[in-house]
Amino acid sequence: MTTAHDRLSRTLEIGRRSVPTFFYGTAWKEDATERLTSQALAAGFRAIDTANQRRHYVEAGAGAAVAAAVARGSVTRAELFLQTKFTHVDGQDERLPYDRHAEPRSQVMQSFASSLEHLGTDYVDSYVLHGPTTRRGLAAADRDVWQAMTELERAGRVRFLGVSNVGLDQLEALCELAGTAPAFVQNRCYASRGWDREIRRFSARHSIRYQAFSLLTANGAALRDPRVVRPARRIGATPEQVVFRFALDVGMLPLTGTSSEKHAVADLGVYDLPPLNDAEIEAIDGLGTPST
Numbered sequence: 001m002t003t004a005h006d007r008l009s010r011t012l013e014i015g016r017r018s019v020p021t022f023f024y025g026t027a028w029k030e031d032a033t034e035r036l037t038s039q040a041l042a043a044g045f046r047a048i049d050t051a052n053q054r055r056h057y058v059e060a061g062a063g064a065a066v067a068a069a070v071a072r073g074s075v076t077r078a079e080l081f082l083q084t085k086f087t088h089v090d091g092q093d094e095r096l097p098y099d100r101h102a103e104p105r106s107q108v109m110q111s112f113a114s115s116l117e118h119l120g121t122d123y124v125d126s127y128v129l130h131g132p133t134t135r136r137g138l139a140a141a142d143r144d145v146w147q148a149m150t151e152l153e154r155a156g157r158v159r160f161l162g163v164s165n166v167g168l169d170q171l172e173a174l175c176e177l178a179g180t181a182p183a184f185v186q187n188r189c190y191a192s193r194g195w196d197r198e199i200r201r202f203s204a205r206h207s208i209r210y211q212a213f214s215l216l217t218a219n220g221a222a223l224r225d226p227r228v229v230r231p232a233r234r235i236g237a238t239p240e241q242v243v244f245r246f247a248l249d250v251g252m253l254p255l256t257g258t259s260s261e262k263h264a265v266a267d268l269g270v271y272d273l274p275p276l277n278d279a280e281i282e283a284i285d286g287l288g289t290p291s292t
Helices: 032-043 059-072 104-119 140-154 168-176 198-206 220-224 224-234 239-249 259-274 277-287
Strands: 013-016 017-020 022-024 047-049 079-087 124-129 158-164 184-188 209-213 251-256
Touching: 017 059, 017 158, 032 047, 032 059, 032 259, 059 104, 079 104, 079 168, 104 124, 104 140, 104 198, 124 140, 124 184, 158 168, 168 198, 168 277, 184 198, 209 239, 220 224, 220 239, 224 239, 239 251, 239 277, 251 259
Parallel strands: 022 047, 022 251, 047 079, 079 124, 124 158, 158 184, 184 209, 209 251
Antiparallel strands: 013 017
């Protein structure tokens, strides 16, 4: 019997714009960033996630890979979805992309201009606030940064806005701000915490798309759990593929940061797998509770 889970699409439409449903993340790649981003593009990834935060990313390396792929004619800029981030000073090291002493709005504009240069583009598909400055609520600097980001969106230099590393109270506060609510929220996603269920539910109610990172690295125990292993055996997949397939089935946009060419191809292979059934999806969704 065919279920809704058969019909996975590699893209979704948001406001007449096509967005890939699986992202390649470039964090922690250092000198290998260009090579690994090129590898991901060759494997078929069309959404690239980076940040103007030299502490954990080499944004220019991702941009060099994109430029080379476009120059070869293997992909066009219009076919790519480039997502980068503004990172507050507390999340940076000494290699800042803006003046440490500037006002938040000026820091956003300086960081954004630097991102355009790194990525070799005149617009960014998604611009993400790389986490608030506080653990709870929003500080004045967060509000100022968000207002500056909405200016970029209104000017057509950014297609979508997003926020990452947020709690539910912070996401609620951001949505209450005058201006533009985020199109995306990107969080580390733990099976032991219900796959960030509260944030996902809030996001669904407000037409916010949930991007999940660390789906594998944060969930080593889940990959060995019978509730993942059994469906993997049934459909002839790896446990890692089952986790990505589950994420897509429940409406997440997963990220992978694999450095393996083989795994990059296998990750995108989840679209061609036999579907998980409803019982399997429900069981995986309940991984934060004891197995029976």
